Amino acid sequence: xxxxxxxxxxxxxxxxxxxxxxxxxxxxxxxxxxxxxxxxxxxxxxxxxxxxxxxxxxxxxxxxxxxxxxxxxxxxxxxxxxxxxxxxxxxxxxxxxxxxxxxxxxxxxxxxxxxxxxxxxxxxxxxxxxxxxxxxxxxxxxxxxxxxxxxxxxxxxxxxxxxxxxxxxxxxxxxxxxxxxxxxxxxxxxxxxxxxxxxxxxxxxxxxxxxxxxxxxxxxxxxxxxxxxxxxxxxxxxxxxxxxxxxxxxxxxxxxxxxxxxxxxxxxxxxxxxxxxxxxxxxxxxxxxxxxxxxxxxxxxxxxxxxxxxxxxxxxxxxxxxxxxxxxxxxxxxxxxxxxxxxxxxxxxxxxxxxxxxxxxxxxxxxxxxxxx
Numbered sequence: 001x002x003x004x005x006x007x008x009x010x011x012x013x014x015x016x017x018x019x020x021x022x023x024x025x026x027x028x029x030x031x032x033x034x035x036x037x038x039x040x041x042x043x044x045x046x047x048x049x050x051x052x053x054x055x056x057x058x059x060x061x062x063x064x065x066x067x068x069x070x071x072x073x074x075x076x077x078x079x080x081x082x083x084x085x086x087x088x089x090x091x092x093x094x095x096x097x098x099x100x101x102x103x104x105x106x107x108x109x110x111x112x113x114x115x116x117x118x119x120x121x122x123x124x125x126x127x128x129x130x131x132x133x134x135x136x137x138x139x140x141x142x143x144x145x146x147x148x149x150x151x152x153x154x155x156x157x158x159x160x161x162x163x164x165x166x167x168x169x170x171x172x173x174x175x176x177x178x179x180x181x182x183x184x185x186x187x188x189x190x191x192x193x194x195x196x197x198x199x200x201x202x203x204x205x206x207x208x209x210x211x212x213x214x215x216x217x218x219x220x221x222x223x224x225x226x227x228x229x230x231x232x233x234x235x236x237x238x239x240x241x242x243x244x245x246x247x248x249x250x251x252x253x254x255x256x257x258x259x260x261x262x263x264x265x266x267x268x269x270x271x272x273x274x275x276x277x278x279x280x281x282x283x284x285x286x287x288x289x290x291x292x293x294x295x296x297x298x299x300x301x302x303x304x305x306x307x308x309x310x311x312x313x314x315x316x317x318x319x320x321x322x323x324x325x326x327x328x329x330x331x332x333x334x335x336x337x338x339x340x341x342x343x344x345x346x347x348x349x350x351x352x353x354x355x356x357x358x359x360x361x362x363x364x365x366x367x368x369x370x371x372x373x
Contacts, residue, residue, distance in 0.1 A: 041139070041211045042146035047332020048311030049219050052342065052364030053147065055163045058140060060223035060365060062237040063170030068258050068321040069296075070349055071284040073177060076225070076232035080177050088176035089169045092186040099182040104293060113188035122295050125185060129193045131256050133168070136239040138197030139216050140164050142207050161198050168194040175285065175294070183287075185294055215242040219255070219305070219312040222328055222344050224356030226370030233354055233370055234326065234344055242310070258282040258321065259301060271309040278302040283320035308332075324349050331360040342366070 043050060067074045092099050100109045111117040118124050141164040148156035172186045201207055210216040221236040236258060242251035242265050249268075253275045255261040263277025281301030287294055301319025305312060315328045326346035334341055342358040344366075356368025 041143045041207070041216070042150065043309075043311075044150055045309060045311050045332075046340075046360070048308060048313045048330045049217070050311040051331040051340075051360040052220070052222060052358065053143065053218055054363035055144060055147065055159075057220060057223060057364030058144060058163060058237070059167050059170065060232065061220040061235050062140065062164075062167040064174050064223070064232055064235045065171055065237050065258060066174040066285065067232055067235045068323070069282055069285045070320070070322050071286075072174070072322070074231040074233065074322075077230050079174075081173065084173035084177045084179060085169070087181055088179035088183070088186065089172050089190070091179075092172070092182035092190060095182065096187040096191055099187050100184045102181070102184070104184060109184050109188065113185060114192055121298075125188070125294065129188055131260075132239075133189050133193030134197045134200065135210075136197075136237065136256060137164060137168060137194050138201030139207075139210060139239060140167075140218065140237070141198045142201045142211075143218060157202075164198060165190075165194060176287070183294070210241070213244070215251070215310050216240070217307075217310045217312075219307075219315070220364075221326075222330070222342055222356065222358045222364065222366055224344070224358065224366040224368040226354060226356065226368045229370040229372050231370050233368065234323065234328075234346065234356060234366075253277050253305075255279070255303075259298060259319070261302060263302075265305075273307050273310075275305040275307070276302075277305070281319040281321060320349075322349055323347065323354065331358070344368075 042053065045051060064076070066072050073079065100106055104112070112123045113125050113129060116126050116130075118126070141160050144160035144163050145156045148159045153159055168190060172189060176183060176186070217240050219238045219240045221234045221238070223235045224233050225231075226233050238255055238257040240256075241254045243254065245251055249266060251265045251267070253261075253263040253265040255277055259279060259281030261277040261279030261281070263275055265273050265275040267273045279301060280298040283297045283299045285294065285296050299320035301317065301321075303315055303317035305315045307313055313330055313333050316326075318325045323346040326344060328344045329342060331340050331342045340360045342360070343356065344358075345353070345355040347353060352371050354368065354370045356366040358364065358366030
């Protein structure tokens with residue numbers, strides 16, 4: 001195992017140290033099609049979800065994506081990070097084979113976590129692994145690389161890989177706060193799909209397909225620390241895709257994250273688009289106390305979205321998560337001195353009102369109000 005890990009680390013280092021050009025937003029728009037990746041994924045737009053995108057927003061939205069589930073603990077200041085990282089993450093990284101052999105065994109692990117060979121809602125964990133860890137994780141890595149390059153950070157791909165993997169590790173820790181040993185699913189997530197996504201999305205033609213043809217974009221929520229409850233709310237990483245249809249102004253819309261939504265997106269003038277979508281979103285996430293296998297309970301959800309140049313301006317969503325209804329308004333929608341502000345409000349599953357405000361200079365992170373239980 002140690003030889004394979006060393007070989008993987010060597011391949012990863014070689015990919016990450018490849019140069020990435022520091023391209024300004026204007027230069028990116030003027031580059032030749034071969035360099036369209038920088039133009040499509042991160043363009044430094046001062047409005048919408050692009051204005052909020054940063055390494056910090058990724059760490060909070062991807063790292064604490066699980067905080068949306070109704071049965072998740074959201075006490076971000078008193079969360080047992082030490083235990084969760086030690087037993088939920090580090091144990092999986094140090095002893096991956098042991099985690100798999102304990103439960104469910106190599107055959108079941110390959111069938112349910114790695115290869116698309118199981119199709120029941122309980123056993124088809126590979127679906128989320130491919131869509132969220134491999135594809136969304138790989139796109140996040142490339143967007144972060146472009147963000148770091150835009151901000152003239154040396155070795156942007158190294159920083160992008162480090163940030164993406166750190167967010168993935170936080171995500172695993174958030175899912176297993178009271179772990180006493182690593183789950184086999186964590187081995188699949190981190191070693192196979194999270195690292196796999198970083199490696200795969202160094203291939204520029206693939207990134208151009210997702211960025212230009214499928215209009216992939218990060219439409220994450222506006223993560224907010226609320227008081228007086230001391231909770232991290234309104235988290236969630238959502239990657240969207242707009243698939244071309246025969247009618248040029250229409251596209252098939254797919255939103256992936258804690259669940260999936262499908263709908264239609266209509267392009268209007270001046271880069272504006274309106275989307276309506278329905279689907280199934282995660283209500284609660286369950287972990288078997290013996291096998292450590294994961295399962296989720298889904299319920300209907302949906303939303304209406306308004307974007308400009310594929311940067312989300314506003315969304316109204318409803319679903320079974322901890323916030324039943326949420327309105328997000330991103331920077332650039334309000335006018336005058338309020339232009340750089342984003343805000344959101346929601347109603348929780350138990351009928352409480354929560355809200356927050358974000359400034360685009362705070363890297364997409366806000367402060368807000370959340371009542372004590």
